[in-house]
């Protein structure tokens with residue numbers, strides 16, 4: 015099992031998020047994160063779905079997503095050159111004695127301090143999951159009071175644009191080298 | 197022109213070619229029902245339970261190839277449809293269910309008879325809609341019909357709020373064309389991919405075609421026959437594929453799977469190539485997937501890409517409408533000569549024929565298999581058969597041989613008891629001139645027996661053969677084989693079915709002996725209205741062969757060899773043997 019990152023373009027209609035979530039649930043996939051937001055195109059939303067599954071499962075998820083009438087296009091960006099970003103807000107205990115050490119660490123991770131009180135800091139960090147995990151690890155000894163993460167958003171690198179309407183070919187057949195279903 | 201939402205519903209149904217709808221009224225669908233009186237070209241059948249309505253729409257769809265339509269009110273009316281919708285979903289049957297919903301200002305407030313039916317049916321519809329604006333009704337219905345019948349067909353539910361039915365707007369059919377940018381029912385494999393399939397086919401020594409529901413749904417019957425004949429490849433049928441190739445065709449092996457013919461399952465296990473045509477490797481077909489057709493390469497042709505490599509990894513997977521793909525492949529496939537393989541399969545039939553209940557000495561007992569075989573004989577194999585679910589269903593699949601397509605209607609994927617009678621009523625509306633028989637168990641018949649009243653009110657003739665064994669027979673059989681004959685909750689007492697028919701003003705006949713079977717069938721055929729025949733069959737008979745759930749496909753429990761007269765043999769379960 016590895017994490018697969020799927021980007022789905024969907025019609026911006028009521029209930030579409032529910033349809034996607036229901037699909038992953040009933041086909042017994044485990045969603046690690048799911049984000050939804052607008053795109054440059056009115057009426058089209060974009061979901062980034064990180065799902066814990068093997069290559070075979072990822073193809074199955076993709077094919078099933080395509081069966082949803084409101085889904086326009088699905089890309090698996092797991093192995094593509096893509097920028098993947100997660101954003102976290104971390105509220106950490108900070109006394110006069112520890113504050114400067116925390117701020118130094120924040121600097122090293124190129125994170126930002128967005129709120130300061132006498133006994134706490136809120137740190138904002140954007141980056142890959144690894145980078146965020148790294149910061150969390152070094153902050154943990156100081157006492158993490160609260161944390162929230164957005165989940166991953168992803169975008170392919172390069173100037174070529176992606177149309178939400180893929181060509182009508184058999185590209186969606188699940189072809190997995192070496193995978194056996196039976 | 198201005199129309200109310202309720203009127204738009206009927207205008208759209210007429211434009212879609214709908215002639216009959218199966219429904220049940222209630223508060224939130226009242227506007228649509230009121231408008232219905234002004235559209236007499238659509239016949240409304242008042243069902244007795246909304247589940248029956250959905251099965252009728254399903255039976256209508258399967259018999260006609262058109263979209264079946266069912267109506268219900270919100271809340272309990274809509275939830276009663278759930279079983280019928282799930283049944284249609286599993287068997288890819290095109291139905292459109294229209295439900296009333298509480299007024300749009302009340303949605304989400306737990307209003308009287310409010311159920312989130314689009315939420316409830318989300319996983320069991322191909323697509324569904326909640327319509328809250330009158331302006332959206334026409335387009336939604338057009339989209340709904342299009343989605344239901346195109347690609348891999350399936351059920352669509354359209355939930356329309358009461359106020360949307362009451363309000364008015366301009367109705368213009370042409371400007372309400374579907375807008376479905378994400379819907380791709382017409383995916384096609386690239387012709388370059390055919391080459392891989394062709395080289396596998398042309399070099400195969402022991403190929404078997406697995407013909408599924410897709411053969412019928414894409415209308416591939418003729419091209420399948422031409423293909424099988426040209427390449428000389430024997431054809432095994434799934435339950436829903438029955439009729440895709442005439443039963444009397446020399447290359448038609450018969451049914452595969454849990455209760456398939458022994459030689460068919462053995463042929464699949466020994467094959468070096470499987471050609472899966474419009475089927476989806478259900479677990480009732482494969483048995484244990486780890487040991488399934490171990491020596492075979494697989495070519496899978498399917499319209500739904502998500503079925504490819506889902507259960508069985510295909511060596512060549514081709515997306516597309518089966519008929520279109522086969523028509524393109526047929527001219528390219530080499531003329532085959534597979535006499536040795538076909539002879540080998542025929543040899544494997546020998547021992548099955550000895551075990552076949554039809555070939556055992558007649559002991560005077562009434563066996564279900566005999567009843568169904570006789571029914572086949574006296575209807576000349578031409579009847580449109582709708583079954584319920586259980587032992588009688590499997591015996592029907594085994595002993596009612598169909599030479600024509602669309603003549604067997606049965607709940608395969610969901611296995612829905614109660615499907616038989618209502619689907620037969622729906623099928624009769626689709627094919628008024630057909631001789632329609634429902635074959636039901638004593639258990640399943642009682643699940644939707646109230647639809648007898650619908651048949652009576654509609655003056656519609658279907659014949660109902662109740663295979664009455666006094667048990668939930670299929671479950672009893674599992675208890676016999678796998679639970680040490682502990683018959684928990686399977687003995688069933690039933691009402692007097694003859695009197696029940698008579699109470700509806702219909703004809704009831706009881707049959708207790710083999711000698712009465714023919715005359716009862718003849719009487720049913722000659723009687724004007726719906727007839728119910730109560731066939732009191734052997735109580736503890738079992739369906740053979742049987743691949744226990746999850747077992748290897750070749751490990752079948754076989755009908756015991758007739759060492760003693762059959763009636764005694766059947767009672768001696770210790771003689772049950774497992775075929776090698």
Ligand SMILES: Cc1ncc(C[n+]2csc(CCOP(=O)(O)OP(=O)(O)O)c2C)c(N)n1
Pocket residue numbers: 584585586587588589611612613614636637638639640641663665667668669670671
């Ligand atoms: C709605 C529903 N409930 C339960 C079952 C489980 N089930 C499968 S076959 C069967 C027995 C059917 O009995 P009957 O209708 O008498 O037919 P028989 O097997 O005796 O021919 C049952 C209970 C089912 N398939 N559908």
Ligand SMILES: [Mg+2]
Pocket residue numbers: 637638639663664665666667668669
């Ligand atoms: Mg029974």
